[in-house]
Amino acid sequence: MRWVFDGSFEGLMSLVFDSWGSRHQISEVCPEAESESLLPAQRPAADGEKARRVVACIKRRLGESFLNMVREAFLSARKERFTAIVKTIHLACQRGPEALDLLEAEVLDFLACRQEVSREAHRFLGLLRFSQLTDGSLLAEFAPRHHVLPLVLPHFADRFPEEKLIIFDERRQVAGLCDRGALQLVRVHVLIPQYSQGEEALQDLWRVFFKHLAIKERNNSRLQQQHLPKYTWAHLPEMRDMP
Amino acid sequence: MDLEEKLGILTDAAKYDVSCASSGAERKGQKGGMGNAALGGICHSWTADGRCVSLLKLLYTNACIYDCSYCVNRRSNDLPRASFTPREVAELTMAFYRRNMIEGLFLSSAVALSPDRTMERLIRVAEILRHQERFMGYLHMKIIPGASPELVRRLGYLADRVSVNVEFATARELALLAPDKQPEGIRRNMLSIRERQLELLPSLYRGPRPPAFVPAGQSTQMIVGAGDSDDREILTRAQSLYQGVGMKRVYYSAYVPVNQQAEGRLPPPMLREHRVYQADWLMRFYGFEAEEILGRRRFLDARVDPKCAWAVDNYHLFPLNVNTAPREMLLRVPGFGPKTVQRILAARRQAALSYDSLGKTGAVMRRACYFVQARGRRLYPLPEDGTEVYRALAGQDKEAAVQLSFLEAADALGV
Numbered sequence: 001m002r003w004v005f006d007g008s009f010e011g012l013m014s015l016v017f018d019s020w021g022s023r024h025q026i027s028e029v030c031p032e033a034e035s036e037s038l039l040p041a042q043r044p045a046a047d048g049e050k051a052r053r054v055v056a057c058i059k060r061r062l063g064e065s066f067l068n069m070v071r072e073a074f075l076s077a078r079k080e081r082f083t084a085i086v087k088t089i090h091l092a093c094q095r096g097p098e099a100l101d102l103l104e105a106e107v108l109d110f111l112a113c114r115q116e117v118s119r120e121a122h123r124f125l126g127l128l129r130f131s132q133l134t135d136g137s138l139l140a141e142f143a144p145r146h147h148v149l150p151l152v153l154p155h156f157a158d159r160f161p162e163e164k165l166i167i168f169d170e171r172r173q174v175a176g177l178c179d180r181g182a183l184q185l186v187r188v189h190v191l192i193p194q195y196s197q198g199e200e201a202l203q204d205l206w207r208v209f210f211k212h213l214a215i216k217e218r219n220n221s222r223l224q225q226q227h228l229p230k231y232t233w234a235h236l237p238e239m240r241d242m243p
Numbered sequence: 244m245d246l247e248e249k250l251g252i253l254t255d256a257a258k259y260d261v262s263c264a265s266s267g268a269e270r271k272g273q274k275g276g277m278g279n280a281a282l283g284g285i286c287h288s289w290t291a292d293g294r295c296v297s298l299l300k301l302l303y304t305n306a307c308i309y310d311c312s313y314c315v316n317r318r319s320n321d322l323p324r325a326s327f328t329p330r331e332v333a334e335l336t337m338a339f340y341r342r343n344m345i346e347g348l349f350l351s352s353a354v355a356l357s358p359d360r361t362m363e364r365l366i367r368v369a370e371i372l373r374h375q376e377r378f379m380g381y382l383h384m385k386i387i388p389g390a391s392p393e394l395v396r397r398l399g400y401l402a403d404r405v406s407v408n409v410e411f412a413t414a415r416e417l418a419l420l421a422p423d424k425q426p427e428g429i430r431r432n433m434l435s436i437r438e439r440q441l442e443l444l445p446s447l448y449r450g451p452r453p454p455a456f457v458p459a460g461q462s463t464q465m466i467v468g469a470g471d472s473d474d475r476e477i478l479t480r481a482q483s484l485y486q487g488v489g490m491k492r493v494y495y496s497a498y499v500p501v502n503q504q505a506e507g508r509l510p511p512p513m514l515r516e517h518r519v520y521q522a523d524w525l526m527r528f529y530g531f532e533a534e535e536i537l538g539r540r541r542f543l544d545a546r547v548d549p550k551c552a553w554a555v556d557n558y559h560l561f562p563l564n565v566n567t568a569p570r571e572m573l574l575r576v577p578g579f580g581p582k583t584v585q586r587i588l589a590a591r592r593q594a595a596l597s598y599d600s601l602g603k604t605g606a607v608m609r610r611a612c613y614f615v616q617a618r619g620r621r622l623y624p625l626p627e628d629g630t631e632v633y634r635a636l637a638g639q640d641k642e643a644a645v646q647l648s649f650l651e652a653a654d655a656l657g658v
Contacts, residue, residue: 102590102593103590103600103603108603126343158271158279159278160272161273161274161277162275202342209254212251213254213290214294215292217499218513219291221293224290
């Protein structure tokens, strides 16, 4: 059986409630926006009360850390993410948190989704680059594969407590704002940044450092690209002009 | 000299120190300041040689009074020389950090005037960053070999990590290649840090927590292939540093013969460096002793990694039953890492593992297949003796295949 929901976290949690007891019959869970098949599907309406009960149940029986893993997996861009989340929650509610130790397909999918998200979030803690705008605030733009913005924003809020930050996810057109510790996510369609004077000169200094740091005798561009995949280059001052 | 030129010179001068880690310290941000520290460290970029950029790695000055024959900055080299001011280093660090280009600063220096005079400059930089700029990010500061204990102590309260390089595995090589550096001075520096750390262990004080002293520990570096030490000397030295002075990391750096004419230079011994790192990993995360890894060898096997080499030497201990073998033994199976072993232990508490499910634990079965069985099932036919396994494993090591063919080609050309 296919299950279709509205795409929100609440919608997914409420779907966990409605599909209770039918783990083995679930063939696919997908959001309305990605639903391509013409086959019949269950479309339960999102219900805040049901979602709250599911979340409370996960917290109580499986622990806060399990819930965080669910939230991380939810940010994945993999096609099978929602199916894996729903089936894994069902399984874990039956068998307890040890369900994550099983080598079942849905658990492995769930863990893989979650791991990809947390890896990419960690990668962008290092790869985001801020530029100063004319009003003194700092802007970083990136195009992550997964929706990692909610995971990276708190890190920078802690790191730069005296700054105004804007982190813009180009692919999803969402910006994370942080003004001296206060965080929010907003939709942004176009962004026309005005960089402050001296930003270009500072990036030149950075490029000088970067170029001189490499040891010619050890050149290994394959290894470099393995760590620094090409989709990140457009937003890195040191890589922007590479072929 | 403008800042850009200085930065180029003093980055060039610093790049042969391979340490890059920003790990080991954890610190929250603080109102009124800038920065925090992440326990696992964060990499910010990777250079064209594939090494990570985590810290702003600079020399304070490259004007050196020493004349070490392996070092690019030695007194007798005719090179452009430059020095920063403490302010300049602090401002560069803050500007790069604010744009998230770096995790912090790794500041080293040539020995200018005397070890103590140089140390005072480095301390000044750290003081400006910590006290005036209220910088809470990562600081890795070099200790100048032979610096006095009071200065080492002052720096230790400002930095997250400090390091003094032993440079070579043996005192013999140090005397030959770096005659101005005293092995005793280096040892004294490392021990004085260790002693202070031990005095501040949480179990030893009462009342409020004392200020952090080198919270991320100390590291050091050994050059591989500049002198005549073998891998046995390198690994036993590393082991004694880990055990004796609580070293957090030993870095190894394949020697780049910077002081020879560029045309006549041998390529750096990258494969040897790679094998030494693999052996170091086995000591730190897999419970191996240096002696065991080497067996009767002086040098690590070039064709297979040291774990495979050990397993082939001890082929009579295998195949292991993955459902009953203890953790220490599972860790010794080629193709199993600490994460794989953890998954296997967790999964077998739920249900006995089948041979075919091992691949799902993250194990690299094309190596592990020679060494494990599950519920009576195993690779069939399992080779009778180790030599056949050795051949099969050597065929899989792409890294070695590429590097060895390169070396053989270099041999053939007579370079």
